[in-house]
Amino acid sequence: MSEFTRAEACAVAVAEVFRGDGEIMASSFGTVPAIGARLAKLSFEPDLMMTDGIAHLLADVQPVSGDTDPDPVIEGWMPFRRVFDTLWSGRRHVVMMASQIDRYGNHNFACIGDYAKPKAQLLGMRGAPGNTISHPTSYWVPSHGPKVFVEKVDVVSGVGYDRAAKLGASARFHEIRRVISNLGVFDFATPDHRMRLASLHPGVGLDEVVSNTGFELVIDADVPETPAPTQEQLRLIREVLDPQSLRDKEVKV
C-alpha cells in the first residue's frame, strides 16, 4: 500500500472539480464527494457555500465523521425552495452519484430496466433534470464497472452532451465537468464531447479501466496519473474532515 489510500486520491480528485467555482453553492452526494467539497473549500475555494443537509448554510466547514460542532455558525437559510431558485439561477455545482452513465454523460439514477415496470426502482428523477440543464454537474461512481459505465442508460435523468447539443440555446448552461470513479478521472474534453479518460488513479492500470467500462472511452496516447494528495491534504482528510475513515467504507482499496 502506498502512503495514501484510493479513497483519499478520489477525495482530492473530487475537490479539483470545484476549482475556479468561487462564490457558489457546492452540493455533494456520497461520502467521498462530501469530503472532496470540504477539502476544496479548505484548500483553494474558500468562498464555496455549503449546507448542513437540512436548510442552513454553514459559515464553517464541518467534518463528515467524528466530532461535529453541535452549535455551528449558520450564515444563511437554504430551504428546498431556495435550493431550486439557486440551482435554476446557476449559482451551484453538484456532484451526484450515477447508477448508469454513458459516453456522452447521459445519467440515470431513476430506475433500472423498463420504465413502465422497472426491474429496480431507484431514486427517481429527483433534481437531476434541473441540475444538469442549469449549472455545472460532476458525477461520482464509487464502484466502476460495466453495469455503471454503459452503452445506453435505461432512463435519462441527467442530460448528456449529445442531447444537450440538440437543444441549442436552451442548453447554454449545461456542463458536465468531470466524472470521478474509484479507478480514474474522466472528462468530455473531446471534439464531440465523448467521455475521455483524463487520468488514472495511482495504482490503477489502463486495462482495468477499459475492461470495466461498457463503451469505448477516448484514451489519449499519454494518460497522466491523478495527482497524489499533498501532505497538507492528507492531514485535512485524516485529522479534520474524516477522522473515522468513513471514506474507506465507500472505496475499499
Added chain:
Amino acid sequence: MDKRTTTAAVVAELRDGMTLGIGGWGSRRKPMALVREILRSPLRDLTLVSYGGPDVGLLCAAGKLKKVVYGFVSLDSIPLEPHFRHARQTGGVEVVELDEGMLQWGLYAAGLRLPFLPTRAGLGTDVLEHNPFLKRVKSPYEDGEELVAMPALELDAAFIHMNRADVRGNGQFLGPDPYFDDLYCMAAKRRFMTCEKIVETPDLLKAGSTHTLLIHRALVDGVIETPNGAHFTECPPDYGRDESFQREYAVNARDPEGWAPFSKRYLELDSEAAYQEAVKAHGGKIG
C-alpha cells in the same frame, strides 16, 4: 370563523378518483394522521401529488392509488421507499415522475391560476419522453428559447401538517423548512391542515417570528389538532423522526409475511387515538 373539524369528516368529503396533494417532504412533516384516515376509508383510485415519503408507500400498499405524481419517493434516512418500489416494480401504479423543481412549478402555476410556467428543467431528459402530455413552449421574445411548459397541477384537496395553528386556519411552521405546503394549499380546491397544537391567535408569535406564519387563513378550509400526527415522520422542534419505528416499517414493508402483523398492529385500528396508543406500546423497540 372556527374551522375546526375532524380527520374523519375531511376524508368523508373525498371521492374516488380525486387528485390529492400531500405536503411535507420525504419523511418530514407529513400529515400522517390524515393519511391513516384514508387507510381506514373505502376511498380508491386516487391520484397523489407529493414530494413522496411514507404517505405514498402506505397508500400504495393499501391499494388506494391509481397514479402518483412525484419527483422522488424516499424515507430520507432510508433512501428508497419499499412499498413504493414494490408498486413500481410490479406495475401496480401509474406514475408521472418529474424533476423536483417541475413539481414545485406545477403547484405554483395552479395556485396562480396559470395554465403553465416555463422552465428548462426536463429538457433533454426522459421526463418528457415518458410524460408525453408535457409540451414545450417557445419564448415569444427575441431569444426564442425553447422551454418546458410545466402545466398547472390542480388539486381537488390538499393536506398539510403544521406545528401550530389557530382555529381560523392560520398555520405556523417552527422547523427549518416550509417545504411547499403553502403551494399545495394554493393549488387545491379544498385545503385541510392538521397541526400539533391549536393555540389562541395571539399565542402564535410566542413560538416563532412572523416569518414562521407560512399559511394564512384564506388558504385553509379545515383545521384539525392531531398531536404526534406526523408520526413517524419528523416534525421539529416538536419531535424528530421515529427512526426505530421507521426501520420497523421498512423492514416489514419489504416482507409480505412481516407486513400483515405490522399492519394489524398499527394500521388496522379504528382511530388515530388507537394508533397513537399502539405507538406508545411500541416503546421505541423493534419487534
